[in-house]
Every structure is written in C-alpha cells, then in structure tokens.
Amino acid sequence: MLRFTDEHEWVKLEGDIATVGITSHASGQLGDLVFVELPKVGTTLKKGAPAAVVESVKAASDVYAPLAGDVIEINADAEANPALVGEDPQGAGWLYKLRLANVSDLDHLLDEAAYAALIV
Amino acid sequence: MSGEEAVPTASGEPHFPEPSRTPLxxxxxxxxxxxxxxxxxxxxxxxxxxxxxxxxxxxxxxxxxxTSHMGQIEITARSGDPRDAARALEALLPIDVLGLEVGRQRYGFLTNETGGILDDLMVVNLGARLIIVVNAACKAADEALLRTQLERDCGVRVLPxxxxxxxxxxxxxxxxxxxxxxxxxxxxxxxxxxxxxxxxxxxxxxxxxxxxxxxxxxxxxxxxxxxxxxxxxxxxxxxxxxxxxxxxxAGLCLYGLDIDETTTPVEGSLVWAISPVRRRGGSREGGFPGAARILEQITRGAPRRRVGLRPEGRAPVRAGAALYASETAGEPVGVVTSGGFGPSLQAPVAMGYVPTVLAEVGHRLFAEVRGQRLALNVVALPFIPAGFKRS
Structure with a gap:
C-alpha cells in the first residue's frame, strides 16, 4: 500500500525499508523531466529535508524526505534516464530507498484517499 | 516536493491583478x-x-x-514624408532607420541616458509608416516614451x-x-x-x-x-x-533577464545590431540616448559581457546562479541570466555576464547550484546554427 505526502511524494514500505518517488500527479504537473539528482547512499535524512532534485525543461523542483532515515539505495536508472520518472513515476521511476529511523512515522502520512482529495 | 514556475518575467514589471487575454x-x-x-x-x-x-x-x-501579448506600435510622419518619422525614431535608438529599405525589418533597442536598454524591438518599414514590435512587459512604457519623444513629428498609434x-x-x-x-x-x-x-x-x-x-x-x-x-x-x-x-x-536575449536598463548593448554582446552609420565616424554618429557611453564602450570595450555557457555535467544551471572564476573562489565574478535544458542539444545551456577578461571562448568557470560548484565553459553563441532563409 502506498502512502503520500502533501509535497507529492509517495512511499512504499517493506519491513523498515521505504521506497520513495514522486506521484503521478506531480509528474504530470512538472512535464517532461530532463535531469534527476539523487542523494548519496549512506546519507542520513531528516523528515522534510531536501533529498533529491527533479528538473523539467523549465524548472527545478526539490523532492523532500517524507520520513527520517538513511539512504540505502538509489535508482541509478532514473538518474541516467530522467524520462523514466515521467513515464512510470510510481513504479520503475522510483527515486531512492530509506531505512526508516522509526517505522511508526509512516502513520503520519496520507493514505491514497486523503491524497486524492488533496489534488482534486 | 516544490518548484517554481521558471517562466521568466521581466524584472521590475508591474503587478497585474487581472490578467488580459489575447484573441486566441x-x-x-x-x-x-x-x-x-x-x-x-x-x-x-x-x-x-x-x-x-x-x-x-x-x-x-x-x-x-x-505572441499577441507583444506591442505593435505604428509611427507615421506628420509631414507626410516617411523619412521624418525615421529621423525622429533614430533619436531614441542606435540603429539605422533612415537606411532601412521599404519592406525590410531590423532589430534594435531603445536606450536610456546611461546606455542601458529600455526594451529590445523590431522596426518594420512599410513605406508610408513604420511599425515597431515591442515586449509585452515594456509596451506601456515604450508607448509613453514614443508619444512624449515623437509627439512633435509623428503620430503614434498602438495597433490592437x-x-x-x-x-x-x-x-x-x-x-x-x-x-x-x-x-x-x-x-x-x-x-x-x-x-x-x-x-x-x-x-x-x-x-x-x-x-x-x-x-x-x-x-x-x-x-x-x-x-x-x-x-x-x-x-x-x-x-x-x-x-x-x-x-x-538560439542565443537570443529575453528582455528583463539577459538585458535590461542596467546593461548596455556592448555588455549585452549586441554591438552587431548597432548600425555603422550611428557609430563613431559614421555619417549619423551618436544622437541617441546614452550614445557617449555606448560608443566609448564599442571603442574601448566594456567591463563585462554576455556570453554563452555550456555546463560540463548534466545539471541545468538556471538564471540567478552565481559564477565563480574557480572552484574555491570566495567572491562571484558574474551571474547566469538565462539557463536551462536545451532539448535539441540534449544538454544544459546558459547565458550570463562575466568580466570581459574571462569572456573568451573556452574559458572555464564555475556556477554555484544547490551549494555545489559546477564547471561550465564559455562558448560561442548561438548554441545551435541558425536556420534563417538568407538567400
């Protein structure tokens, strides 16, 4: 089950590992992506800290850490081919994986219905 | 995540509470x-x-x-002799309007007393009248300037x-x-x-x-x-x-970002647009606002220049990024005025102002982006060859 932030990130939890990406809605708003910069593996992120950057032709946008944790893996395919994030933002276009500092933090994020209501 | 609309707006542009709509x-x-x-x-x-x-x-x-947001302004000579309109307009810009043939258009700019650029524009000679096409954000000010300055000799009419x-x-x-x-x-x-x-x-x-x-x-x-x-x-x-x-x-300036009231045409690398007859030794030398400074800079050079910049990496370097002479230099030497991703080049491209001593093609500089210094190189403009039908 996916959880969401009001900053348009999604999170998928497996054990204490959270996969993070940008939502389909955000991807649609940004348009074609031409550059993706991901955090270094090993970085410790606070909740809400700038974690990644996605850039369209016209603008750069920060992607914030939805939860606190350590970056354990990044999606090198997304960096090499930014269009992948636009084509499949909630699948193959994931950005990075976090080992959560506190799994119960996930409860503070939005569920799908709450996020859907936010972007209407 | 968050982002800002990077569609450029001219600096100092007035706030418009109720946006207008074009016919389209x-x-x-x-x-x-x-x-x-x-x-x-x-x-x-x-x-x-x-x-x-x-x-x-x-x-x-x-x-x-x-592009209906742009201003189209018609200028006609009160005397009925179109050369009087051309002469009057030449008092406001450093281009050859008198020598512009009927059925031809020329790029130019309105200048201020310190040699800065008030707006860049096109002048079209239609024989009995001149049409000038100006930037949307500047059109009210341009119209006011033209009315004040040309009133005596010319009719000035905004074409809706x-x-x-x-x-x-x-x-x-x-x-x-x-x-x-x-x-x-x-x-x-x-x-x-x-x-x-x-x-x-x-x-x-x-x-x-x-x-x-x-x-x-x-x-x-x-x-x-x-x-x-x-x-x-x-x-x-x-x-x-x-x-x-x-x-x-295409290496073209966006008024309000790449050129403005504080940049001279020489600093803006637009000397090519200043007609030889309006330069030193020309038959109608000077006679436009800021001529002393602009003509002096053509002869002696300007302290800074607009250049093309190609980042070495994939990250776009955008307007506002500070430029440094080295990876560790403390004080910036210049600034990026336009930048982004060039879809035809499949690479980031930018333009900005740097001291003339650092402006030669091939010079390596650094731009600060999100706290990191990214290498970029001064390159010739335009970034892509022009496709104009010249012959």
Missing amino acids: YGLHLRLGAKMVPFAGYEMPLQYPAGVLKEHLHTRAASGLFD RALLALQGPASGAVLARLAPEVEAMRFMDAREVILLGEPCLVTRSGYTGEDGFEISVSSEGAEALAERLLHDPAVLPVGLGARDSLRLE
Missing part, C-alpha cells in the same frame, strides 16, 4: 493548454504535447506561437492586433499554401499579405533561431488563421515553455 484565449483552452500569467496576460505555457515535443517539433517542422509566429523549417511551405508570395521572402523581409481574406503584415523572422514568420492579423481574424495553420499536419501549437528553450538555444 478560447483556442488555447480548446487545445488543452496549461495557462499561466505572463507579462500581464494569461498565456499558454504548454499544450498536451509538452515542452520537449513542442521544442523539437519546431526545429523539425513548424510550431505556431501566440493579434500576432502569431509560425516557426521552423516547414513554415515556408505551410504559409505558402495560404499565400504563395511568401515563398519569395527572405530573412527580415516584411510584406503586406492577404491571408484568409484578412490583410496581414508578414515578416520572415522570429525568436527561435529557425526560419519562420511573424504574422500581424486583426483580433477578429486571428482565431480562424491560427486554426487554419494548425490544421496543417506540419504544425503544432507551441507554448511559452518551448518558446523560452528555443530562444535560449
């Missing part, structure tokens, strides 16, 4: 455009194809742009007309289907042409670095003309997003 507003909505406020107008940022496709399609075939741009290598063939005589036009030619029964002013020019046309048409006739052009399979509608990336790759 309804068409933009029907085409599914994402509309944004720009220079006091609600304008299409992009259509469903998206910025990348719109950009690449313009370079490959033909793109249709709504729409303006379309048809840009890209297929544009000649597309427009010739409506008016075969446009095929014979060359870059910067201007001609009065009937399109779909409407008298139009067509110039072979644009803001993309490609061959193409700018078409002044009545507000009432604009939508039918735009729809007819879009009906051609070679033509896609193109919004402000791709307009910006196209002009950036």
Whole structure:
C-alpha cells in the first residue's frame, strides 16, 4: 500500500525499508523531466529535508524526505534516464530507498484517499 | 516536493491583478493548454504535447506561437514624408532607420541616458509608416516614451492586433499554401499579405533561431488563421515553455533577464545590431540616448559581457546562479541570466555576464547550484546554427 505526502511524494514500505518517488500527479504537473539528482547512499535524512532534485525543461523542483532515515539505495536508472520518472513515476521511476529511523512515522502520512482529495 | 514556475518575467514589471487575454484565449483552452500569467496576460505555457515535443517539433517542422501579448506600435510622419518619422525614431535608438529599405525589418533597442536598454524591438518599414514590435512587459512604457519623444513629428498609434509566429523549417511551405508570395521572402523581409481574406503584415523572422514568420492579423481574424495553420499536419501549437528553450538555444536575449536598463548593448554582446552609420565616424554618429557611453564602450570595450555557457555535467544551471572564476573562489565574478535544458542539444545551456577578461571562448568557470560548484565553459553563441532563409 502506498502512502503520500502533501509535497507529492509517495512511499512504499517493506519491513523498515521505504521506497520513495514522486506521484503521478506531480509528474504530470512538472512535464517532461530532463535531469534527476539523487542523494548519496549512506546519507542520513531528516523528515522534510531536501533529498533529491527533479528538473523539467523549465524548472527545478526539490523532492523532500517524507520520513527520517538513511539512504540505502538509489535508482541509478532514473538518474541516467530522467524520462523514466515521467513515464512510470510510481513504479520503475522510483527515486531512492530509506531505512526508516522509526517505522511508526509512516502513520503520519496520507493514505491514497486523503491524497486524492488533496489534488482534486 | 516544490518548484517554481521558471517562466521568466521581466524584472521590475508591474503587478497585474487581472490578467488580459489575447484573441486566441478560447483556442488555447480548446487545445488543452496549461495557462499561466505572463507579462500581464494569461498565456499558454504548454499544450498536451509538452515542452520537449513542442521544442523539437519546431526545429523539425513548424510550431505556431501566440505572441499577441507583444506591442505593435505604428509611427507615421506628420509631414507626410516617411523619412521624418525615421529621423525622429533614430533619436531614441542606435540603429539605422533612415537606411532601412521599404519592406525590410531590423532589430534594435531603445536606450536610456546611461546606455542601458529600455526594451529590445523590431522596426518594420512599410513605406508610408513604420511599425515597431515591442515586449509585452515594456509596451506601456515604450508607448509613453514614443508619444512624449515623437509627439512633435509623428503620430503614434498602438495597433490592437493579434500576432502569431509560425516557426521552423516547414513554415515556408505551410504559409505558402495560404499565400504563395511568401515563398519569395527572405530573412527580415516584411510584406503586406492577404491571408484568409484578412490583410496581414508578414515578416520572415522570429525568436527561435529557425526560419519562420511573424504574422500581424486583426483580433477578429486571428482565431480562424491560427486554426487554419494548425490544421496543417506540419504544425503544432507551441507554448511559452518551448518558446523560452528555443530562444535560449538560439542565443537570443529575453528582455528583463539577459538585458535590461542596467546593461548596455556592448555588455549585452549586441554591438552587431548597432548600425555603422550611428557609430563613431559614421555619417549619423551618436544622437541617441546614452550614445557617449555606448560608443566609448564599442571603442574601448566594456567591463563585462554576455556570453554563452555550456555546463560540463548534466545539471541545468538556471538564471540567478552565481559564477565563480574557480572552484574555491570566495567572491562571484558574474551571474547566469538565462539557463536551462536545451532539448535539441540534449544538454544544459546558459547565458550570463562575466568580466570581459574571462569572456573568451573556452574559458572555464564555475556556477554555484544547490551549494555545489559546477564547471561550465564559455562558448560561442548561438548554441545551435541558425536556420534563417538568407538567400
């Protein structure tokens, strides 16, 4: 089950590992992506800290850490081919994986219905 | 995540509480455009194809742009002798208006007393009248300036007309289907042409670095003309997003970002546009605002210059990024004024101001982006070869 932030990130939890990406809605708003910069593996992120950057032709946008944790893996395919994030933002276009500092933090994020209501 | 709309707006531009609409507003909505406020107008940022496709399609075939937000101003001589209008206008800008042939257009700029640029524009000579086409954000100030300065000798009238741009290598063939005589036009030619029964002013020019046309048409006739052009399979509608990336790759200035009241034409690398007859030793030397400073800079050089910049990496370097002489230098030496991703180059491109001593092609500089110093190199402009029909 996916959880969401009001900053348009999604999170998928497996054990204490959270996969993070940008939502389909955000991807649609940004348009074609031409550059993706991901955090270094090993970085410790606070909740809400700038974690990644996605850039369209016209603008750069920060992607914030939805939860606190350590970056354990990044999606090198997304960096090499930014269009992948636009084509499949909630699948193959994931950005990075976090080992959560506190799994119960996930409860503070939005569920799908709450996020859907936010972007209407 | 968060982002900002990087569609540039001119600095110092007044706040417009109620954006105006161009005659093509309804068409933009029907085409599914994402509309944004720009220079006091609600304008299409992009259509469903998206910025990348719109950009690449313009370079490959033909793109249709709504540029009706720009100002079109007609200047006529009270004496009835068109040379009097040309002479009067020459007092406001450093270009050869008197020598501009009938049916030709020339790029220029209004200057201020310190040699800064008040606006950049096109001047068209239609024989009995001159038409100048100015930036949307500057048009009220330009009109006021022209009225004040030309009042004695000229009639000044803002034309409430729409303006379309048809840009890209297929544009000649597309427009010739409506008016075969446009095929014979060359870059910067201007001609009065009937399109779909409407008298139009067509110039072979644009803001993309490609061959193409700018078409002044009545507000009432604009939508039918735009729809007819879009009906051609070679033509896609193109919004402000791709307009910006196209002009950036073509090395063209956006007023308010790359040039403004504080940059002289010499600093802006626009000396090519200053006509020889208005320079030192020319038959009508000087005689425009800021001439002393501008002519001095042409002779002796300016302290800084606008240059093209190619980042070495993949990260776009955008307007406002500080430029440094080295990876560790403490004080910036310049600033990026336009920057982004060039879809035709598949690489980031930028323009900015650097001290003249650092402005030679090949010079390596560093831009600060999100706290990191990224290497970039000074390169010749434009970034892509121009596709103009010169012969």
